[in-house]
Amino acid sequence: MLSGKGGTGKTTVATNLAWTLGSLGATRYVDYDVEEPDGAIFLHPTVDQDVAATSRYPVVGENCVPCGRCSAACSYHALAEVGGQLLTFPELCHGCGACALACPRGAIAEAERTIGHVRSGPIADGLDWYEGVLNEGESLASTVVRRLRRLAEAAPPQGDEAAMLVADCPPGSSCEVIHAAEGSDLALLVAEPTRFGLHDLGIAVRLMRALELPMAVFVNKDDGSGLVDRYAATEGIPVIGRLPFDLAVARAVARGELIAGREPWAAVFTALAEAVLRLTRRGEAAS
Amino acid sequence: MKQLAVVSGKGGTGKTTVAAALGRLSGGAVMADCDVEAPNLHLVLPHTPLAEEAFFGNRVASIDRAACLGCSSCEDACRFGALRHKGRIVWVDERTCEGCGACTYACPHDAIAMEPRRTGTVLLARAEGGAFAHAALDIAADGSGKLVTEVRRSAAVQARQDGQGLVIIDGAPGTGCAVIATITGSDLILAVTEPTRSGWHDLERLLDVAGHFGIPALVVVNRWDIEPDLTRGIEAASRGRGAEIAGRIPFDPAVGRAMAEGLPVTALGGQAAAAIEEIWERLRARLEQLPGDGRRPLTLRREGG
Numbered sequence: 310m311l312s313g314k315g316g317t318g319k320t321t322v323a324t325n326l327a328w329t330l331g332s333l334g335a336t337r338y339v340d341y342d343v344e345e346p347d348g349a350i351f352l353h354p355t356v357d358q359d360v361a362a363t364s365r366y367p368v369v370g371e372n373c374v375p376c377g378r379c380s381a382a383c384s385y386h387a388l389a390e391v392g393g394q395l396l397t398f399p400e401l402c403h404g405c406g407a408c409a410l411a412c413p414r415g416a417i418a419e420a421e422r423t424i425g426h427v428r429s430g431p432i433a434d435g436l437d438w439y440e441g442v443l444n445e446g447e448s449l450a451s452t453v454v455r456r457l458r459r460l461a462e463a464a465p466p467q468g469d470e471a472a473m474l475v476a477d478c479p480p481g482s483s484c485e486v487i488h489a490a491e492g493s494d495l496a497l498l499v500a501e502p503t504r505f506g507l508h509d510l511g512i513a514v515r516l517m518r519a520l521e522l523p524m525a526v527f528v529n530k531d532d533g534s535g536l537v538d539r540y541a542a543t544e545g546i547p548v549i550g551r552l553p554f555d556l557a558v559a560r561a562v563a564r565g566e567l568i569a570g571r572e573p574w575a576a577v578f579t580a581l582a583e584a585v586l587r588l589t590r591r592g593e594a595a596s
Numbered sequence: 597m598k599q600l601a602v603v604s605g606k607g608g609t610g611k612t613t614v615a616a617a618l619g620r621l622s623g624g625a626v627m628a629d630c631d632v633e634a635p636n637l638h639l640v641l642p643h644t645p646l647a648e649e650a651f652f653g654n655r656v657a658s659i660d661r662a663a664c665l666g667c668s669s670c671e672d673a674c675r676f677g678a679l680r681h682k683g684r685i686v687w688v689d690e691r692t693c694e695g696c697g698a699c700t701y702a703c704p705h706d707a708i709a710m711e712p713r714r715t716g717t718v719l720l721a722r723a724e725g726g727a728f729a730h731a732a733l734d735i736a737a738d739g740s741g742k743l744v745t746e747v748r749r750s751a752a753v754q755a756r757q758d759g760q761g762l763v764i765i766d767g768a769p770g771t772g773c774a775v776i777a778t779i780t781g782s783d784l785i786l787a788v789t790e791p792t793r794s795g796w797h798d799l800e801r802l803l804d805v806a807g808h809f810g811i812p813a814l815v816v817v818n819r820w821d822i823e824p825d826l827t828r829g830i831e832a833a834s835r836g837r838g839a840e841i842a843g844r845i846p847f848d849p850a851v852g853r854a855m856a857e858g859l860p861v862t863a864l865g866g867q868a869a870a871a872i873e874e875i876w877e878r879l880r881a882r883l884e885q886l887p888g889d890g891r892r893p894l895t896l897r898r899e900g901g
Contacts, residue, residue, distance in 0.1 A: 407696050
């Protein structure tokens with residue numbers, strides 16, 4: 310689930326969809342928005358697993374004769390010679406290991422530092438939660454996303470083959486979105502009918518085309534203008550659900566409440582869950 | 597020259613609406629859209645394009661087929677899983693390649709070179725008030741942080757050329773690479789949030805990042821009257837993290853109308869526009885107190901990432 314633009318309602322739709330899918334069969338909700346994970350605010354999981362996400366960084370040994378090869382090899386300015394001494398900047402390091410490979414004296418070892426966490430736990434029968442969190446001040450969100458994906462996809466299936474995984478992706482269109490979305494059976498785009506929303510939906514659609522993922526659109530805060538519907542029709546992308554603009558929804562979401570268990574919104578999410586199940590099964594049949 | 601970064605943590609809180617309005621009120625600040633992954637400022641800032649330049653922000657491993665023996669040393673060295681070999685042929689997954697170059701050091705046959713990859717376009721335009729720097733990140737390109745840094749550089753160069761003392765930066769949501777590239781070296785942060793649990797949670801994380809880099813921050817709650825209790829809670833929590841309150845913006849349908857017409861909301865007037873005018877006066881006073889021109893305490897971290 311993604312959107313391009315932030316604040317269109319990805320997490321609102323993803324948490325309510327996951328909650329509804331969880332009542333139909335085994336479901337995992339995975340919060341890949343590691344810079345700002347908010348799914349737990351709505352889903353109230355019990356955290357039973359909390360693992361550090363780490364990145365490696367260079368540790369320079371006694372036998373270093375600053376020769377400049379490691380700092381020349383580093384693409385991230387994480388090593389520098391200053392006054393005949395080699396300095397390291399772990400916060401800039403991407404953990405690629407190029408410096409250790411470039412060092413002719415084997416003087417560089419690596420240590421690990423924590424840059425975030427990946428967590429998981431149950432929400433309800435049939436519904437499990439996973440989240441990644443990037444520590445404040447850290448920039449390697451992709452490392453946490455990759456670590457989270459390993460955790461979320463390594464978990465043993467909870468029963469049937471039709472277990473669903475709802476991936477709540479970050480906004481934007483960069484590497485983290487790609488690492489979270491790649492290989493999905495369906496890209497569900499949460500769109501809002503505004504000029505900004507439409508522009509960024511276009512970016513998300515082009516990104517999903519590059520990843521060759523089948524797509525569907527959910528119109529959130531629908532004002533009846535048809536702005537998103539016309540765009541989706543032009544692009545040949547099915548609209549599989551909509552939630553009308555409603556201050557009651559805005560207030561419930563503001564307070565961190567799920568709305569899928571309440572009328573009149575329950576029907577919206579039941580229909581969406583059925584459409585998603587249909588489309589992802591068709592995707593499996595085609596592959 | 598001083599730089600004001602408008603950021604939010606959570607997406608969709610109204611960063612771009614506020615940034616565009618502040619730009620108009622400033623009467624000539626250079627504008628920089630640093631949300632390069634989902635840029636929107638150009639949609640509400642009438643402008644004339646001036647120049648564009650391709651940006652090569654990444655490198656990608658390229659294999660010399662004649663020299664490669666398919667030994668898989670590179671595959672073992674790559675920590676990002678970007679190299680895979682099938683039989684004796686090694687393939688580079690360009691979307692996964694981080695451009696670190698570790699493989700070139702691991703290859704015993706000197707068969708890998710790093711080639712520059714275009715990741716986007718830096719665009720320079722003239723808006724009604726002043727210069728406007730923005731960018732288009734190529735689809736599925738990596739390295740938005742570096743492109744952000746390039747947009748900021750372009751905006752700073754323009755500001756110096758035009759003798760303009762203020763750059764207003766419209767930032768990306770989040771707290772990671774793109775946001776860090778947006779705020780490092782900025783003089784002041786304006787954090788735009790909304791009265792929701794998510795907005796609150798994300799703002800606290802953002803203020804911690806601002807604190808990490810030692811950049812002073814002001815907070816504004818947009819659409820504050822949707823949930824007044826949450827607004828008060830957010831303001832108290834912000835003060836607790838050392839941030840000042842810049843003001844509140846009420847929910848106002850004129851914001852949506854301005855967006856639809858492609859104009860800053862201050863061009864239409866109304867309650868939200870009036871609130872942003874007050875916020876601008878406060879920001880202007882706060883900016884005047886700052887030393888500016890990079891005289892802030894330095895941090896060792898560089899821009900980009």
